[in-house]
Amino acid sequence: MKFPWFFLIVLFLVSISSASPLSVHFFDVGQGDSALIEHDGHIMLINAGDLDAGPTVLPYFRSLGITSLDVMVSSHPHTDHIGGMVDVLNAMPVDLFVDNGATHTAPAYKDLMKILVKKQTPYATAKKGDAIPFTDDVKVQVTNPGILSDDLNEDSLALLLTYGDVRIFFPGDCVACDASADVVKLAHHGSKGSATRGILNKDKPTDIVISLAEDNEYHYPAPSTMNALTKAGVTVHRTDLDGTIVLKTDGKRYWFE
Numbered sequence: 393m394k395f396p397w398f399f400l401i402v403l404f405l406v407s408i409s410s411a412s413p414l415s416v417h418f419f420d421v422g423q424g425d426s427a428l429i430e431h432d433g434h435i436m437l438i439n440a441g442d443l444d445a446g447p448t449v450l451p452y453f454r455s456l457g458i459t460s461l462d463v464m465v466s467s468h469p470h471t472d473h474i475g476g477m478v479d480v481l482n483a484m485p486v487d488l489f490v491d492n493g494a495t496h497t498a499p500a501y502k503d504l505m506k507i508l509v510k511k512q513t514p515y516a517t518a519k520k521g522d523a524i525p526f527t528d529d530v531k532v533q534v535t536n537p538g539i540l541s542d543d544l545n546e547d548s549l550a551l552l553l554t555y556g557d558v559r560i561f562f563p564g565d566c567v568a569c570d571a572s573a574d575v576v577k578l579a580h581h582g583s584k585g586s587a588t589r590g591i592l593n594k595d596k597p598t599d600i601v602i603s604l605a606e607d608n609e610y611h612y613p614a615p616s617t618m619n620a621l622t623k624a625g626v627t628v629h630r631t632d633l634d635g636t637i638v639l640k641t642d643g644k645r646y647w648f649e
Contacts, residue, residue, distance in 0.1 A: 414530060414555045416639040418577060419452065420631040421445040423605035423612075424472040427562060427577060429553070430456070432527050436463040437480065438551065438562050439473040443500060446479025452636070453484070461486045463524060464513075466504075467548040467564025469496035474504050481507045490524055492549040493517035494540055518549060529643070530555050536569045545580060556643020561597070563590065574646065575599045575639060582613025582630075587620040599627045599648075601639075606632040 412432040419426040421441030426449060429436040435458055440449060453459075464486045466474050478500075480486070489508055495501065508515055518524060519539075524532040536550035548564025552571045561573035565580040572595040579586045581604040591597060600621055604612050613630070621628055629637050629648065638649045 412529065414558075414641050414643070416553075416560060417452070418601045418603060418629075418631060418637040418639070419445070419449055420634075420636045421448055421476070421603070423581065423608045423610070424475065425467070425564075425577075425581070425603045426473075426476065427603075428453075428458075429526070429530075431530050431555070434462045434527050435460070436465065436524075436526055436532070437461050438465045439467055439564075440464075440476035440480055442472045443475035445476030446483075449476055450479060450483055453480075458484075460484050463488045463490060463526060465489075465524065465549065465551070466491040467550070467562070468492060468544050469494055469498065469501040469504075470544060470565065471498050471500040473564070475500045478503050478507050481511055481513065486511070486513050488514045488516060488525070490516050490518050490549070492519065492537060492540065492547060494544055494547055496544070524551065535561075535571055536563070536566055548579070555641055558641045558643055558646050560639070561591070566590070570594050573597050575601065578602045578613075578617075581608075581610070582617050583610070584614040584616055586614070587617045587624075592620060592624055592626075596624050597626060599629060601637055602628065602630045602632075604630065604632050608632070 414431040417428040424441035425439045426441040427438045522534040531554045537547045545565040548566040550563040550569045553560045559573040561571045561576045563569040563579045567579045567586045570590040576597045582602040
C-alpha cells in the first residue's frame with residue numbers, strides 16, 4: 393500500500409517532535425556556580441551558588457513550575473557551590489543528594505549535612521566510573537575523582553551529560569579535568585589555567601559557559617583564559633554579561649535561548 397507524500401511528511405514531523413527536549417539553565421548566581429537540568433519531567437540541580445543564591449534560584453524554580461528535585465549534586469563542599477542548598481532543601485523535597493564524599497569545616501557544609509539528616513534525604517557518594525540516575529535517555533557519567541586528595545577543587549565531582557549526540561561537561565572547579573564535549577561549563581569561574589590545563593587538551597568544545605560575578609574581586613575571567621579560548625575559536629557565554637543562560641537540545645543539535 394502506498395501512502396501519499398504529505399502523509400509521510402506529517403509522520404516524519406511527528407516522529408521528530410516526539411523527542412523530549414532537554415534544558416540546562418546556567419544560573420546567574422554571582423561569584424558561584426549552579427545549573428539546573430530538565431528532561432521529561434525530571435529535574436537535576438548541580439550546585440546551588442553561594443549563601444545568598446537561594447532568593448535567586450527559588451523564584452526561578454517557581455517560574456518553571458518546579459516543586460521538587462529528583463537529584464541534587466554537590467561538586468565539592470566550597471560555599472560558593474553549596475551555599476544555597478539549605479534554602480532549596482527547606483523549600484522542596486529532594487529524592488537524592490549526591491557528592492564526592494569530601495568534607496569541610498565551613499559552616500555552609502555543616503549546615504547542609506544537618507538539613508540532609510533533618511529532611512532524611514537519601515544520600516550517596518560517587519566517584520569516577522559511576523553513573524548518576526536521571527532519565528532513561530540521558531546518561532550522567534562521573535569522570536572525576538578516582539580517589540580523593542587534599543585539593544577540594546581538583547577533587548570536584550565532574551559530570552559528563554550525554555543526550556543523543558550532544559555532550560555537556562560540568563567539571564565543578566576541577567581545572568585539570570577534561571572530557572570530549574560540545575559544551576563545557578568552565579571550571580573555577582574562568583580562573584588562570586581553567587581553559588589550558590583541561591578542556592582544550594582534547595577535542596575542543598564548541599561553546600563554553602563561565603559562571604561568575606560582574607566586576608568580581610578575583611578579576612575573573614583571567615585574561616590568559618580568555619585569550620586561550622579566543623585562539624581556540626570557542627564561543628564564550630558568561631553569566632556576568634548574559635545573566636542566566638539557557639541551553640536546549642533535542643539530542644541532535646543544541647541552541648542557546
